[in-house]
Amino acid sequence: MAIFSVYVINKAGSLIYHYDHTSNRPEVEKTFSFPLELKLKIFDERVVVAFGERDGIKVGHTVLSVNGIPADGRCLKDGRDIIEVLNDEKKYPINIKFGRPKLTSNQRIMLASMFHSLFAFGTQLSPEPRSSGIEVLETDTFKLHCHQTMTGIKFVVLTDPRQTAVEMLLKKLYEIYADFALKNPFYSLDMPIRCELFDDNLKGALEQAERLGISNI
Known part of the structure; x- marks a missing residue:
């Protein structure tokens, strides 16, 4: 309870x-190989899962961090665009944390x-x-x-x-x-x-x- x-x-x-x-917002952290099987999109200035649920990752989950670097909207805290990072084959294998964003x-x-x-x-x-x-x-x-x-x-x-x-x-x-x-x-x-x-x-x-x-x- x-x-x-x-x-x-x-x-x-x-x-x-x-x-x-x-x-009550469970988070899922996994290491992925290229190409990324999940379909991502920009929604409300966040990178969210649009298609391809797997291993506890659900449609609507947001990218919370990449390789331990927290997300800040559609970018990482170091200023890099998340979509660009995830589209770069040289960055793989890559660790991504997903979860429900806080209001x-x-x-x-x-x-x-x-x-x-x-x-x-x-x-x-x-x-x-x-x-x-x-x-x-x-x-x-x-x-x-x-x-x-x-x-x-x-x-x-x-x-x-x-x-x-x-x-x-x-x-x-x-x-x-x-x-x-x-x-x-x-x-x-x-x-x-x-x-x-x-x-x-x-x-x-x-x-x-x-x-x-x-x-x-």
């Missing part, structure tokens, strides 16, 4: 806090805004009056749990599908928010949360929830 990340979204749909707790800050902000809109749609489409909106979204690899407070603040937690007692965790996160963010004289409502005590207590609650599973946190 694992808790992947936490998002806090204000009543206007803006992301005011994010924390990655556990990474950028702008992508997280966009996704938070999209979820805020979906939450509103869910509330309006519900056949029951005064619907609480989206509380759980489940996939085969993770669950999204959401708790909206009376003031419109949304706490969103992404977990392993097997993680238990998440409702209790969401309530605990709200208590931490009330105690260490709202009571902070330097914090303005709906603004990004930047508070060390909030960070430390949130991390502690997540670790305790993972350890105990069904816990009274």
Whole structure:
């Protein structure tokens, strides 16, 4: 069981806090001979796999490094173009690491805004009056749990599908928010949360929830 990340979204749909707790982005590193069997393309300024899944490497995976040199967009950290390096037979055999790219800050902000809109749609489409909106979204690899407070603040937690007692965790996160963010004289409502005590207590609650599973946190 694992808790992947936490998002806090204000009543206007803006992301005011994010924390990655556990990474669920497996990486695959292999040595290849020439010619490279995988079909690569440039997408969103990254080099991604377009065709030729093999050995755990999936379509959509991004080139993370070449011969231990990290990728920086479509180039390596040393400035060389990744596609040009991989097309050069003299560079082979070559070691390439693939994996899912981490979301950028702008992508997280966009996704938070999209979820805020979906939450509103869910509330309006519900056949029951005064619907609480989206509380759980489940996939085969993770669950999204959401708790909206009376003031419109949304706490969103992404977990392993097997993680238990998440409702209790969401309530605990709200208590931490009330105690260490709202009571902070330097914090303005709906603004990004930047508070060390909030960070430390949130991390502690997540670790305790993972350890105990069904816990009274």
